[in-house]
Amino acid sequence: VAAQTGHKEKSSVTKQSILDKARREGRTQLTEVESKELLKQAGISAIDTRLATSREEAISISRKLGFPIALKIASPDILHKSDAGGVKLGLRTANQVGKAYDEVIQTIGQKYPQARLHGVAVQTMARPGVEVIMGMYMDAQFGPALMFGLGGILVEILKDVSFRIVPLAKRDAAEMVREIKGYPLLEGYRGRQPVDVSYLEDMLLKLSDFVQANPEVKELDLNPVFAYSDGALVVDARVILDEGE
Amino acid sequence: MGRFPGKIYPIHPSLSEIMGFEAYPSVKVVPGEIDLAIIAVRSSLVPALLVECADKAVKGVVLITAGFKESEDKAGAKLQDEAAAVANRSNIKIIGPNTFGFVNLHANLNASFTPEFSLTPNGGISLVSQSGGFCHLMAPLAMEEHVGMSKIIGIGNRCNVDFADILEYLADDPDTRVIMIYVEGIDNARRLLEVARGVTKKKPIVGFKAGRFSSGDKAAYSHTGSLAGKYELYTAAFKQAGILVAQSSTELMDIAKALALCPLPKGNRVAVLSGQAGPGMIMSDICEENGLVLADFSPQTARHLDRLLAPLAMRSNPVDMGPAWYDNQTIKKVIDLTLMDENIDAVLLYAAYASANRFLLNEINSLLKSPTYGKPIVSCFPSPTGIWADEKEELLQSGVVLYPTPERAAKAMVALVKRAHRQAEEHTA
Numbered sequence: 001v002a003a004q005t006g007h008k009e010k011s012s013v014t015k016q017s018i019l020d021k022a023r024r025e026g027r028t029q030l031t032e033v034e035s036k037e038l039l040k041q042a043g044i045s046a047i048d049t050r051l052a053t054s055r056e057e058a059i060s061i062s063r064k065l066g067f068p069i070a071l072k073i074a075s076p077d078i079l080h081k082s083d084a085g086g087v088k089l090g091l092r093t094a095n096q097v098g099k100a101y102d103e104v105i106q107t108i109g110q111k112y113p114q115a116r117l118h119g120v121a122v123q124t125m126a127r128p129g130v131e132v133i134m135g136m137y138m139d140a141q142f143g144p145a146l147m148f149g150l151g152g153i154l155v156e157i158l159k160d161v162s163f164r165i166v167p168l169a170k171r172d173a174a175e176m177v178r179e180i181k182g183y184p185l186l187e188g189y190r191g192r193q194p195v196d197v198s199y200l201e202d203m204l205l206k207l208s209d210f211v212q213a214n215p216e217v218k219e220l221d222l223n224p225v226f227a228y229s230d231g232a233l234v235v236d237a238r239v240i241l242d243e244g245e
Numbered sequence: 246m247g248r249f250p251g252k253i254y255p256i257h258p259s260l261s262e263i264m265g266f267e268a269y270p271s272v273k274v275v276p277g278e279i280d281l282a283i284i285a286v287r288s289s290l291v292p293a294l295l296v297e298c299a300d301k302a303v304k305g306v307v308l309i310t311a312g313f314k315e316s317e318d319k320a321g322a323k324l325q326d327e328a329a330a331v332a333n334r335s336n337i338k339i340i341g342p343n344t345f346g347f348v349n350l351h352a353n354l355n356a357s358f359t360p361e362f363s364l365t366p367n368g369g370i371s372l373v374s375q376s377g378g379f380c381h382l383m384a385p386l387a388m389e390e391h392v393g394m395s396k397i398i399g400i401g402n403r404c405n406v407d408f409a410d411i412l413e414y415l416a417d418d419p420d421t422r423v424i425m426i427y428v429e430g431i432d433n434a435r436r437l438l439e440v441a442r443g444v445t446k447k448k449p450i451v452g453f454k455a456g457r458f459s460s461g462d463k464a465a466y467s468h469t470g471s472l473a474g475k476y477e478l479y480t481a482a483f484k485q486a487g488i489l490v491a492q493s494s495t496e497l498m499d500i501a502k503a504l505a506l507c508p509l510p511k512g513n514r515v516a517v518l519s520g521q522a523g524p525g526m527i528m529s530d531i532c533e534e535n536g537l538v539l540a541d542f543s544p545q546t547a548r549h550l551d552r553l554l555a556p557l558a559m560r561s562n563p564v565d566m567g568p569a570w571y572d573n574q575t576i577k578k579v580i581d582l583t584l585m586d587e588n589i590d591a592v593l594l595y596a597a598y599a600s601a602n603r604f605l606l607n608e609i610n611s612l613l614k615s616p617t618y619g620k621p622i623v624s625c626f627p628s629p630t631g632i633w634a635d636e637k638e639e640l641l642q643s644g645v646v647l648y649p650t651p652e653r654a655a656k657a658m659v660a661l662v663k664r665a666h667r668q669a670e671e672h673t674a
Contacts, residue, residue: 141434142478163481165438171670172485 013037019216019241028218028241029076032121035237039222042210044203046234047126053119058101059094061122068092068125071100072236073108077115084111090125097122126235129226130185130195134204136166136211136220138242144211146204150182151224158182168208173201186227193229200225200232218242248353248363252277272297279303283346283356288312291342292327299335306332307356308341314402315343329404338410344401345377348384350394351420357399359384368393369422369505373411375400379427382494391641392502395420407433409440416444423504424450425497426488430475438482445487446671449504449664452488453497454479487667489660496656499648503657506646507621509665510590514540515658516583517563520570520596524625524651525563528593531655537662539563546586553578571601573608580609584618591621593658595651598628606636613643621661622646625654 018034030038036046048065051074052058062069073086081087085107088100101120108115131151139145142165149161162179164172177183177200188194203225211217219240226233254275255263262268269275272282272294282303284294288310298306312318313325325342332339340347346357348365355363362384370392374380377399387394395418398411408431415421424444431437441450457476483490489504491497515537519525529539539562542550550560553575555568564583569575576596583589596605606626613622622645626633637647648654 139478141430141432141475142438142482143435145478145481161477163477165435165478165482165485169485175484176481 015041015214022241023244027076028243030239030241031074031076031118032072032236032238033074035239036234038214038239039210039234039237042213043206044210044222044234045231046237047123049121049123051119052101052122055098055101058120058122059097062091062094062097065122065124069097070123070125071097071104072121072123073104074118074121075108075112075115076118078108078112084108126226126233127228129228129232131224132186132200132227132232133161134207134220134222134225136207136217138218146176146207146211148176148200148204149180150185155223164204166208166211168205170201170205173204173208176204177201195227196229196231199230200227203232216241216244249355250353251280254279272301272303275301281305281307281354281356283307283309285309285358288321288324288342292324292331295328295331295335295337299331299337303337306337306339306341307344307346308339308401308404309344309346309358310341311343313342313404325402325404332405338406339404340398340406341401342404343377344399345380347396347398348394349396351396357397362397364388365397366391366393368395369420370394370425370501371396371398371415371418371421371423372425372427373398373400373408373415374427375408375429375431376427377401379494383425383427383498386494386498390498390502391638392498393505395422403431407431407436409433409436412437412440412444412450416447422448423501424448425501426450426452427497428452428454428479429456434479434482438486441483441486441488445667449501450486450488451491451497451500451504451660452479452483453491453494454483487671489663495653499653499657500660503621503623503646503661504664506641506644507623507661508619508644509668510621510662511665512590513537513662513666514588514590515593515662516540516542516586516589516591517593518566518579518583518595519563519651520566520576520602522565522567524595524597525565527651528595528655528658529563531652531659532593535659535662537659540588540590542583543586543588546582546588549582550579553582566596570596570599573602573605576605577608577612581612584620584622589620591623591658591661593651593654594622594624594645595654596626598626598632606633606640609645610636610639610643613640613645621658623648623654623658623661625649625651 015038022030033049033051036049039046050061052061069091071088072081078084078086086104088104091097091100104120133149133151133155135147137145144166145163146166147161147163149155160180160182162176164176177197186195186197217239221238222234224235226235253266255266255268256272257268258270260268279301282298284306291310313321348355348357348362350365350367365384365387372383380397380399384397415424454476480490489500491500515532517525517528517539554560566576566579583592624645625648
């Protein structure tokens, strides 16, 4: 996992600069790249994702990160990126990346001429793992609450999720992971390797800390998070801020 | 019901006597001090009456009157704010408004509009309810099932006394062993969570939240927001605070009853003893589903059981005592052996009535009266109406809790183990 998250060089983008930029632009939604950056700074492993604003930049980032590569449209106005045709997966060469970049920009430009485009997010392809989801929601009575569940279609159809109120104690994190009906999937089944559950618990505790330290964050979606036998990785993330003053 | 030992002063504008008590035209002219005023006048009169109570240095008020914040008329909310302002200024605690009141069974004090609740058996369970209607469900249930209650409190609109305040009070109340809470939805849920976390270190709280299908926040942007139903958040908060979650009114009472009467088990190893195989399986299922272990007996116990019971049925855990169903002495020995076994922390006991085992409960009573095993015994003894009634009452006295079905008995046992587990965690933490 460490190799995938990489990010050895100290980032010049500080938490404050990300928040300031969003405020300046009147956005409450952080981009995928910004969201992951914030999470990484909180010690939560997320897949390396950089923003490319040109075809050439997309290619050079891809070379730096290593193939295969995934491209995703980066726009605050497009929530369901793959439905919109804004996602290209498994790109194995610079040529494929360049072509995919042009296609994504063109498709979105035609389908959503009004959408603000930041560029295209370039990321390494995560190796497949068990898809889980983590999130945070601000409840009027309880304040921030964390959610954990199985990702993908399971979260939408089966609503197999568990909740705890922030701050979480160790026991709470352990219980909420085991509470979902799909927990056996994490324990390994039919010969599959079990997932590193304690790593997931640790991630939830870090999220709880992150939420406490950042009261301006109103909602969080880490969806999906790929869980592995040796860790876990946030593959897509969305941070939503409150309206500010 | 008239057993309240203190003074009672009825206040009435015109009558000079009410039910044999001298009545007074106003609070102001009452000759003695007043600890508690029970108010049931119409809502518009309440703020002025509270001012009179303040002048008289009344300490507490039960405000039964409705027509405050709960009503659609906006004037109600304003009236409640007015009442709260008077009360807070003069340090008067108000239970209500819009409440049936409260009953303190140990003090023979019934400050409610339902005098018959004084007939509820006296015991160690207190109920704090957001709904008076729910109190009117649970008090008769307690009577029906012979469950001893301590306080039954309807907190109504929570003018200046909330769940958290009552929980703090009950935590230090020597007459309360177990607290039941019934919640619909409250504003400062976080404070409830924080206070309850402290209280559950001392005493068990069992919680029931109604309103299961209120849906998530439609305005939320995220998955998390749209999936976060209130019920799920309350359940999560209950667990974090160490509150045992009940899914129904029956379960609420069942769990509270076990906690009030039984010692806590030292661990999760349960013996299931059953006069019939079927109900034993039902109990075993619930135990195993919830992480309890049907432990192996010690070799010594196993040897004894093999000698006592014919090899016609299961002699390991769960034990099918079927072959000895009509042999009271043998059943008594089996129970004794398992209770003595150091591999066993708790016993689930089931035996249905049949004419041939008419005296079974007498035998069990004689066994459980003498030695104290220090282990919880949760049981179910189905019998035709009227039969075994006295024997069951006697069992209750010996701290054996009874339930009408094997499922309910097993679920109560699960709750005992959960509580014990939480206690152990708190001690090691």
